[in-house]
Amino acid sequence: MAVLWIGVGALGRRAEREDDGGGQAMLKLLVIVHALGASIWTGGHLLLALGVLPPALKAGDPMPVLRFERAFERLGLGALALQLATGLALARLDLGRWEALWSFDPGIARSVALKLLLLAATLALALQARWQLIPRLTAASLPRLAVQIVLITLLAVGLLVVGASIRLGGLGL
Numbered sequence: 001m002a003v004l005w006i007g008v009g010a011l012g013r014r015a016e017r018e019d020d021g022g023g024q025a026m027l028k029l030l031v032i033v034h035a036l037g038a039s040i041w042t043g044g045h046l047l048l049a050l051g052v053l054p055p056a057l058k059a060g061d062p063m064p065v066l067r068f069e070r071a072f073e074r075l076g077l078g079a080l081a082l083q084l085a086t087g088l089a090l091a092r093l094d095l096g097r098w099e100a101l102w103s104f105d106p107g108i109a110r111s112v113a114l115k116l117l118l119l120a121a122t123l124a125l126a127l128q129a130r131w132q133l134i135p136r137l138t139a140a141s142l143p144r145l146a147v148q149i150v151l152i153t154l155l156a157v158g159l160l161v162v163g164a165s166i167r168l169g170g171l172g173l
């Protein structure tokens with residue numbers, strides 16, 4: 001995580017020098033990596049919520065959900081860490097200063113602050129599922145985990161929608 005943080009920080013500083021073509025290339029790279037991380041996190045949860053979960057709930061069988069969680073865990077949490085690091089670097093570039101990140105000023109700053117709140121809610125739900133629900137998962141507790149999965153998926157789609165609005169000036173809130 002520390003290596004990721006230093007790497008993204010360096011990319012951000014390079015991208016800040018707008019007059020230089022290399023800086024623009026770095027900015028593009030940050031957006032591409034951020035979009036890739038979004039595809040993994042949001043796509044993975046849509047597949048889980050819409051493809052794996054409904055038949056598992058119908059059969060009352062937690063095994064398919066457990067198998068998916070095991071396969072996706074490292075990739076998913078890695079993608080989320082990448083989203084935070086690249087998202088903060090992009091927000092610093094879009095807003096020009098760190099303090100604006102939690103200023104809730106109308107426009108882009110408000111959308112960025114909203115993304116940080118959505119991410120905090122995501123982390124709380126994901127860590128609670130990982131440490132409390134999944135290790136003790138049974139057919140009886142599967143519906144409880146299902147609620148958590150649907151909420152995390154809705155938050156992921158929300159993060160994507162708010163993100164896509166940023167280059168158009170924010171959500172207009």
Ligand code: HEM
Nearest residue numbers: 038041083084087088090091115119159160163164166167
């Ligand atoms: C799972 C979490 C996240 C998802 C799914 C997500 C998704 C996205 C998507 C799809 C975009 C549009 C990229 C484009 O313009 O083509 C975006 C942009 C952006 N995101 Fe995120 N994001 C996440 C987390 C974060 C976090 C934690 C931050 C930090 C505040 C953040 C800050 C930004 C910013 C500033 C942009 C605008 C980039 C630009 O065009 O300049 N994102 N995000």
